[in-house]
Structure formats: structure tokens, C-alpha cells
Amino acid sequence: MSTESLRIVWIYPDLLSTYGDRGNMLILAHRAQQRGLPVEMHEVRSDQPLPSSADIYLLGGGEDGPQALAAQRLIEDGGLHRAVAQGSVVFAVCAGYQLLGSSFYAKGAKCAGLDMLDLSSDRGPARAVGELAGPIDARLGLPPLSGFENHGGRTHLGVGVFPLARVTTGVGNDGNSEGAWHGKLLGTYSHGPALARNPALADLLLRWAVGAGQLPPLDDTWSDRMRSERAAAVAAAARQ
Numbered sequence: 001m002s003t004e005s006l007r008i009v010w011i012y013p014d015l016l017s018t019y020g021d022r023g024n025m026l027i028l029a030h031r032a033q034q035r036g037l038p039v040e041m042h043e044v045r046s047d048q049p050l051p052s053s054a055d056i057y058l059l060g061g062g063e064d065g066p067q068a069l070a071a072q073r074l075i076e077d078g079g080l081h082r083a084v085a086q087g088s089v090v091f092a093v094c095a096g097y098q099l100l101g102s103s104f105y106a107k108g109a110k111c112a113g114l115d116m117l118d119l120s121s122d123r124g125p126a127r128a129v130g131e132l133a134g135p136i137d138a139r140l141g142l143p144p145l146s147g148f149e150n151h152g153g154r155t156h157l158g159v160g161v162f163p164l165a166r167v168t169t170g171v172g173n174d175g176n177s178e179g180a181w182h183g184k185l186l187g188t189y190s191h192g193p194a195l196a197r198n199p200a201l202a203d204l205l206l207r208w209a210v211g212a213g214q215l216p217p218l219d220d221t222w223s224d225r226m227r228s229e230r231a232a233a234v235a236a237a238a239r240q
Contacts, residue, residue: 005038006209007054011080011096012046015070019150021060021093023193027202028056035216046070050079055209056089059096061151061191064106067095071111074099084116089184089208093194094151097179097187104153117187118160119180121153124171128152131234132170132190134178137162140204145178146197146227147190155180155189164188169234184208197230199223 010025029039044050046069057080062070074080084090090100098104101119104111113120132149136142145165155173157163157180164179164186165172172178172189179188186205188194195202199220207215 005040006032006056006206007040007042008056008058009051009054010041010043010058010060011050011074012066012070013043013060014045015066016060016062016096018063019061019094019191019193021058021096021191021193024060024091024093024195024202025058027193027195027199028058028206031199031202031218032206034218037210046073050074050077050083052079052082052086052088054083054088056091056205057083059090059092059099061094061096063095067099067104068106068109068111070095071099071104071113074114075112080114081116084185087184089205090116090186091195091205092185092187093191094149094189097189098153098155100185100187101155117180117182117185118158119155119187120158121155123152124154126152128171128189130170131230131237132167132172132178133231133234134165134168134170134172136165136201137181140164140181142198142200142204143227145188145190145201146230147188147192147194149189150191151189169238196223197227 098121100117104121132147161180163177
């Protein structure tokens, strides 16, 4: 692989860091470094300009107020839009996922999103909390999604995006689909952190970032064991 550093930016950890989603950055860095690819990790706070030259941008979960403030500042900054126009990868979770759409609700008010994915979010009838699982879009060539969700929103996809997965356990977007992707932008309601529970998804983001069809395999014994344990727990709960 190239010796040029992979640049990963975690966006606004001071606002969007409620559910341990920093783990997604650590997983990406670890899996890249295990393959001999140098990594630069940058945490950009909401009072700092967002660089537009990184390879991967990460958005995490957050509460309503910080989510609305993050949207406002990202729109004003414009750096993420410039990065995507240049071909950067974006991986967004929960509140960060909603930010990528045209609108979302925070504290009862409709807020403008970044309008980067063809979707919108509003409030659901009840909070979705628990395991989240289902087969991922076959075009991505990944094993089933495994994760944990904790959100009050419901997300409605337009014709310009593809669902990340079909829900077999949990709620996700609406009880039927979960997450969305288009181009090199991918969003999900899955915590866990998502990339710790879905290493193949982490590798997909890395492949998008470095332009590789395949990456050298890694020993995923422990993550596979965790995935199997969670799948068994879900199956046991369904039988009760």
C-alpha cells in the first residue's frame, strides 16, 4: 500500500460524542496501521475550521442541542462540502447521520441539515433502544450489520440514496430499513461502536479512501466472536 498517510478527521468531538463513537476513528486507524499505512488522526472542535483535504471524516452521535449547533456550524464552515466534492469519505452515526440529510428535528424544531444525502429525519412514536441487525445491501459485499441503537428519530430515504441494510432486529430508519449510503457517504444508527462490531464495514471505508479493490486480510477472531455472541443473544431474545 502507499506510504502516504491516511488522514482521518473526527468532526466536533465537543458536540457529537455521546455514545463512544470515537472508537470508530480508533478502529479505522488500527486497521490501516496493521496493513502498514501511516495514519494521521485529527479531532476538530466546533470552534475550529474544518480542513477539506482529509481522506475520511467521522460524525458521531449527540443530543438535540449540540446536534443543531453542529449543523449550523458545518453549514457556515463549508469544509465538509468541499471535502466531499473532492472525493473524501464520510461515515456518520446517529445524530451525525441525520445531519447529512436535508432536515432533522431537535427540541421540537425543524432544523436544516447539510443536504448531502437524499433523506430527512423527524421524531418517531417511541425511542428505539436495543440491538440493531440485518443484512447489508448486497452491492457493498459485506456481512450482516451488527450494532446497538439509541435514538428517537425516524429517517425517510429519498430516491437518491440506498438503504445500508434491511432491518431484522431493531428499528433503524423506520423498522424496515437501516442507514443509507450513496457514493462515498454512509450513515447508520448503529453504535457499538459500529466499526468495532463491523470490521468489514471499516475496511470498506478504508478501501474507498485509498482507492483499493481489496486490502490484505487481518485476524478478526475477536470481533467475529463478539458478532457471534451478539447474534446469539438476539436470537435467544426472539425465542422468549
